Amino acid sequence: MKLYSFFNSSTSFRVRIALALKGLPYEYAAVNLRAGEQGAEEYRALSPAAIVPTLVDGEVKLTQSLAIIDYLDATYPAPRLVPQDPLERARVLEIAQTIACEIHPINNIRVLKYLSGPLKVSEADKSAWYAHWVEEGLGAVEQLLAARPRSSYCVGEAPTLADCCLVPQVANAQRMGCDLSRFERVMAVVEHCMAQPAFIAAAPSNQPDYVG
Amino acid sequence: MKLYSFFNSSTSFRVRIALALKGLPYEYAAVNLRAGEQGAEEYRALSPAAIVPTLVDGEVKLTQSLAIIDYLDATYPAPRLVPQDPLERARVLEIAQTIACEIHPINNIRVLKYLSGPLKVSEADKSAWYAHWVEEGLGAVEQLLAARPRSSYCVGEAPTLADCCLVPQVANAQRMGCDLSRFERVMAVVEHCMAQPAFIAAAPSNQPDYVG
Known part of the structure; x- marks a missing residue:
């Protein structure tokens, strides 16, 4: 592979x-x-x-x-990273897609390049744009998490697709200097994930092409 | 429901x-x-x-x-709208997500409002932005379709999640005045879908809140 x-x-x-x-x-x-x-x-x-x-x-x-x-x-x-039970599955996909469809696409590198390039948006306005969509999107994820009993991962006690999406999005937002402290449930899940070997192995700084 | x-x-x-x-x-x-x-x-x-x-x-x-x-x-x-066979399923999700993650989020109404509002982007630049992401994204979908034998729907001879995503995206782009004629495979699939009762029933103009 x-x-x-x-x-x-x-x-x-x-x-x-x-x-x-x-x-x-x-x-x-x-x-x-x-x-x-x-x-x-x-x-x-x-x-x-x-x-x-x-x-x-x-x-x-x-x-x-x-x-x-x-x-x-x-x-x-x-x-399994997407549970088979229809309802658990729906919860996992809802969180994953809130990140994958509402935050990431608007803030990825090619969109930010279009803002600075053809649209001549200033660095300050670009940072505000980035922070705005993170606030909106992680705010929604926070509420989705808060609507259910507290768990170690996004949905339950085992990692799922939702965690695979959440951890990189949070890492990205932190790199961009966003203050995420108000997303208490989000940050607790991310902290738990980042103590697990699989999440650590997958982190940017542990890849062969990493440049610090 | x-x-x-x-x-x-x-x-x-x-x-x-x-x-x-x-x-x-x-x-x-x-x-x-x-x-x-x-x-x-x-x-x-x-x-x-x-x-x-x-x-x-x-x-x-x-x-x-x-x-x-x-x-x-x-x-x-x-x-079934997402096939159970792993490979067919992957093809359907790949097309659906190219639309749902690469085109739609960047061009939806709240993003366009942010461009005109806080970023004071002109109507012309906003239209160019819209057209750019449609070109990139539907160009990718066209290539995904063209890489496989011609079929009535995106994947095979029955409608799937991919068609549920493609038809609304094309309708949206047409409403925004995009020229989609070069996406030959895309347009053939959409034309086929739009001859089917379920797609017609779901169209914007057939909804109770439609305003022409």
Whole structure:
């Protein structure tokens, strides 16, 4: 199995957590987003949208982190990251998608580049934009967590797809200097996750292409 | 079952298609996004992120269109909108998420409002922004479709979650005046879908809150 990844990409981080939780060995293929390597013709043949991550598993070539994790769950089901019970499953997907559809896409590197480039948005306004969507999105996640009994992970006592999405989003927001202290439930889950070996192994600073 | 929806919301449109394909009756609860009804305290209790759609099914209250459709698939499995075969499933999710994570979030109404409001982006620059993400995203979907044998729907000969996402995205882009003619495979699928009763029933102009 081969994962095309960039150390600082939070969507790559999601898949790295899933692979580590499942104990699956893989070859790490670094795609340097800062150098624009994702736009190379050879990589675009794997990823038409020119984004990381891409998973190659035998004949299977797959983009989109949530589709990749679903595929891993179907193919290598131990441990399951999306529960099979319809309601638990819905809770996990609701949190994962609040992050994957409401926060990350609006704040990813190519969108921020479009703001500074064609739209000539100032650095200060760009930071305010970033912080705004984090506030809105993690605020929603906080309420989703607070609506249920406290648990070690987002949903229950085992890690799920929701945690695979939450931890990288929080790491990203912290790197951008956001104050997340008011998201008490979110931060408690992240702290618990970041004490687990799989989450540590998947962290940006532990990747072969890490640049400090 | 009750669906909180806005006629022009493409994420609501996704769920309406799924409900229609499964033949599930539901109460339509209109949330007027133009009047800001999604921000009302009562609605925020259902949807912490203050977005549509929200599904209420007995005790279950659920936001996020893809999580809702997954829940409907688990609870009312005929017909399945996300196939069970791991590879078919991955193909469906890859296309659905390319739309749901790469196009829609960047172009939705609250993001466009932030561009015109705090960032004072001109109408022309806002249209160019919209068109840019549609071009990038539907370009990727076109390549995903073109990499496989031609089929009536996105994946195979039955509608799936991918079609539930594609049709509303294309409708949205057309409303914004985008020229989509170069996305030949995309447009062939959409044309096929829009000849089917479930897709017609779910269309914005057939909703009780429609305003022309």
